[in-house]
Every structure is written in C-alpha cells, then in structure tokens.
Amino acid sequence: MPILSRDDVREKLKLLPNWTEEQDEIIRQAAFPDFVAAMDFVNAVASKAEAAGHHPDIEIRYNKVRLALVSHDAGGLTQRDFDLAAAIEALLP
Numbered sequence: 834m835p836i837l838s839r840d841d842v843r844e845k846l847k848l849l850p851n852w853t854e855e856q857d858e859i860i861r862q863a864a865f866p867d868f869v870a871a872m873d874f875v876n877a878v879a880s881k882a883e884a885a886g887h888h889p890d891i892e893i894r895y896n897k898v899r900l901a902l903v904s905h906d907a908g909g910l911t912q913r914d915f916d917l918a919a920a921i922e923a924l925l926p
Contacts, residue, residue: 836909845915851925852918858890858903859914863925865896874898874924881920887913889921 837845846852852859865871871893878900882888890901900921902914
C-alpha cells in the first residue's frame, strides 16, 4: 500500500478531527469513566484491528487510552491507517 503524501494526510485528518499527526503517526486519545470501561474499549479496538489485519500501538493509563497508527511495513501512513482510525472512531460515543 502506498505511503500518503503530507497533503493527503492533512485532508484525511479533516474527516477525523479527534485524531492528530505526531511524528509520522496518527494519534487518538480518549478518556473513560474507569479502568473497566477503558479496557472494554481496548478489547473492541482489538477486535476491529484483528479483522483488519492492522494493529495500533495502545497505551492504557487507568481510564485513559492512547492509540497510535502507522503502517510500519510501508514506512509511513497509508489508507489502511485511516480506515482503521475511522473504524475505531465509530466505537466512541
């Protein structure tokens, strides 16, 4: 899958306003009422990621979750990252 241009990344991020670009990754942070709710979300993300064959880096700190997406095998951001980001976004209220 081809790496997206900077302009393409900026345009795609307009459709995902809760995501930001940091050091060639797209990042989403979310807070939940408690640890169990955060883990439920992470498990739902895991299911989507497994189905897509594409896995985010995930950090969990009690009720806060940070997700980072990049296509390591392609060496940058690809459409696959934005497709999974949209699927993840659909899991959030």
